[in-house]
Amino acid sequence: MAKGEEKTLGIDANWPGKVVLLMGIEAIARGALEAGVGVATAYPGTPSSELVDRLSKVAKKFNMYVEWSVNEKVALEIAGAASLSGIRAISAMKQNGLSVALDFLSGLAYTGIKKGLVLMVGDDAGALSSSNEQDSRHIARMLDLPLLEPATYQEAKDMAKWAFELSERFSTVCILRSTTRILHGRGNVTLGELPETTYHPRFDTSQICAPPMGRASKSHAALHKKLEEIRRFHEASPFNAYVGPENPELLLITSGTGWLYTAEALKTLAAEKRAGILKLGTTWPLPHNLVSKYLIQADKILFVEEVDAFLEAAVRDLAADLVPGRVWRFFGKSTGHISPFGELNPNIVIGAIANLLDMTYRPRKSAYQKECDRIASLYVPSRDLQFCAGCPHRAMYWSLKDALRLDGRDGVVTGDIGCYSMGQSPAGYSQMKTAHGMGSGVGVASGLGKLKQFGFSQPVLTVCGDSTFFHASLPALVNSAHNESDFILILLDNSGTAMTGFQPHPGIDRNAIGDSAPKVDAVELCKALGIPVTIVDPYEVKQTRDEFLRILKKDKGPKVVICKRECVLIRATGKGALFKVKVNPEKCLGEQCGCNRYCTRVFGCPGIRWDRDTKKAEIDEAVCSGCGVCAHVCPQSAIDREALS
Amino acid sequence: MNLKRRDPVNLIITGVGGQGNILISRLIGQTLVDEGYSITIGETYGASQRGGSVASHVRISKKTAYSPLTPEGRADVILGLEPLESLRILTLFGNESSFVITNTRSIHTMAVVTGEAEYPRLETIKEGISRLSQKAWYIDASKMALDMGMPLLANIIMTGALVGAGLLPIDKDRFKDRFRMNFKKEQLALNVKAFEMGIAEITQSTN
DSSP: OOHHHHHOOTOOOOOOOOEEEHHHHHHHHHHHHHHHHHEEEOHHHHHTTTHHHOOOOOOTTTTTTEEOSHHHHHHHHHHHHHHHTTTOEEEEEEHHHHHHHHHHHHHHHHHHHHOOOEEEEEEOOTHHHHHHOOHHHHHHHTTTTOOOOOOOOHHHHHHHHHHHHHHHHSOOOOOEEEEHHHSSSEEEEEOOOOOOOOOOOOOOTSSSSSOTTTTTHHHHHHHHHHHHHHHHHHOOOOTTTEOOOOSSEEEEEETHHHHHHHHHHHHTOTTTTTTTEEEEEEEEEEHHHHHHHHHHOOOOEEOOOOOHHHHOOOOHHHHHHSSSOOOOEEEETTTTSSOOOOOOOOOOOHHHHHHHEEEEEOOSOHHHHHHHHHHHHHHHOOOOOOOOOOHHHHHHHHHHHHHHHOSSSEEEEESSSSSSGGGGGGTTOOOOOEESSTHHHHHHHHHTTTOGGGGGGOEEEEEEEEEIIIIIIIIHHHHHHHHHHOOOEEEEOOOSSSTTOOOTTTSBBBBBTOBBOOOOOHHHHHHTTTOOEEEOOOOOHHHHHHHHHHHHHHOOEOOOOOOOOOOHHHHTTTTTOOOEEEEETTTOGGGGGGGGGGIIIIOOOTEEEEEETTTTEETTTTTTOEEEHHHHHOOOOOOOEEEEO | OOTTSSEEEEEEEETTTTTTTHHHHHHHHHHHTTOEEEEEEEOOOOGGGTTTTEEEEEEESOOOOSSSSOOTTTEEEEEEEEEEHHHHHHHHHOOOOOOEEEOOOOOOOOOHHHSOOOOHHHHHHHHHHHHHEEEEEEEOOOOOOOOOHOGGGGGHHHHHHHHHHHHHOOHHHOOOOOOHSSHHHHHHHHHHHHHHHHHHHHHHHHO
């Protein structure tokens, strides 16, 4: 193949047999293409966002319909509609999103589907970018749905393709669940064939697609029967394998990332002849015969899985009735050999295996280790998260902090999930006091705003982002309009779903594939609810503070203040800096000033540094994004800003 | 001095969110996959766009796929876009034989900005890195990139330094071919120039 063609190598490359380096989630997107998928939907959330992102870029080429949906429940409903009309569809979400989609998913489990429908769930093990690390596999068990877990990047692709076939064979949604180190890792993937697919969709109106009224438990019974058939099918799945000796001293049962860590651990310890690995790809329903075959060959079993002891519990259940009188020794999360929370890593797995095989493993010489510990504790301060230089959220929290101090009634700010969640930390002056689910800040504020009859006297405010506003804040806002709850919603409109990579949402004038789209106007929506709206520029910190103060004095019902300023990362790719910012060394009194380093110590923008030699502030031009807000902050007016065209 | 007979070779690229770690790991990974290597990359970037520590673990093997995270103490090469992060990774993943190539331009942490912690002086960081590694190179790539008018090019200069150091089985010219596939025409010349500056810089300091 000519070089010119190779330039376009991506998930759409029509080059069967070519080995490419793909992210696990890109491999899943490729697998969906190899399955001839027609519809793909999602609401963004780490680590699941890249599926629809990558497919949106090739949607036109493959005549697909790809959308960023308003939330995960709607995303799954759009994909479900395609499946029920005879089109293969995939929907992607993170673990928190699955909770949003759960109501529809549980209905779909009972009704079944028509054409292959795959629900890809990305679990954020370790909660690196989430408010929890819940293990979505429990949902498969709860709803009697088949569950697949890829263990390699190649498997991510192959399993995604296969998931559509499994889904169709048993007329059920198939859950393809993975975790961050597969989805956001990269590995070699050999590409397969891309099919020519033409769909002729039709909804069969001769059939009812609903659980029978008053007799839904019949659907439940049928689902159990189906699950037993899937269990038998899973027994022969190519995604399950055993690697190791007969009758191993230690049997390792793994799924997902556990496979690569376990294989590496045995190699590191040179223990491949002592221990064997049963790698499971079809983890619900558990293939009983296959697991039993290896279980009876070993006495000591260690489970290596992310996040909860899911396989561990299922295998213990199986073992309870397997051989009367036989006692196994099970190790894993329940015994603390593997941490019952957080994500896995090679050290945890090497440590657990070494312990159970009575081996000693020291990764580094003790003198070197001591020196590492000494240097780390003396010279390596932690790097906490912070708002980017010039982030409008920092400016908004600055104004909000001032307004609440001046108001003096101990105002409460609730919030939810987004970059602005950092409002709970010093980065946002610890202003945001609650964060639970998407849109929950508005719901909780709506509740606090109704407590006056019990003597509650604090002013109530809440923050939510522009994407979150549509995702799940709207029902709570409607609720508050109807019930006349007293609070201020501060809508942080930065023109995109910034935290996950600027995916469009209904308030943006383009759709997932980049075509222009009607923009749903949040201002008009609020007005239609009878809620007064004002718009401020958060970079104008004094005006924003005064507007907060003005509205804090108003009482009845919900009020909305829109802080409108695009994310600095969007601006960085376009217009660039608004101001050339400089510290005037004549005016900056440095440590002689009574301000005690106000600009760095209190305002805390990473674009300002304290020069320890001159003992004065300076602008770090490699970091400063030129928002000019700090010019308002310095009590000596020593920060100059010059507007750039 | 090279690692061509070692398998796997563990490279960790580290820096602060927004410095362009992922681009480097992807370019290096793709180049090596085309050479027949089995590559696994794990990116630790909880919140890459919000100033946290970022590390890309690149596991390079001719034989098999390794896991996406490097075990403690097993880093062969550390490429740092920020000096404090290079030292941090070295204390976690380094050993006596590790090589370090690091940018010297600091990015202050939140605690340093607010005055709760002190950013160590560059000499202190260098001393720590040199004590914990077999050999270290220090390059002021941010200054070079700033002089070119594009601070973000520091990552490409550092990539040039990594390839120029000759530790990894990567041919300079093959790597430049990879640039042609990844950069738009208008960005290509500037990126190639930055890459070559990185090679020149490390060649100078090695000789």
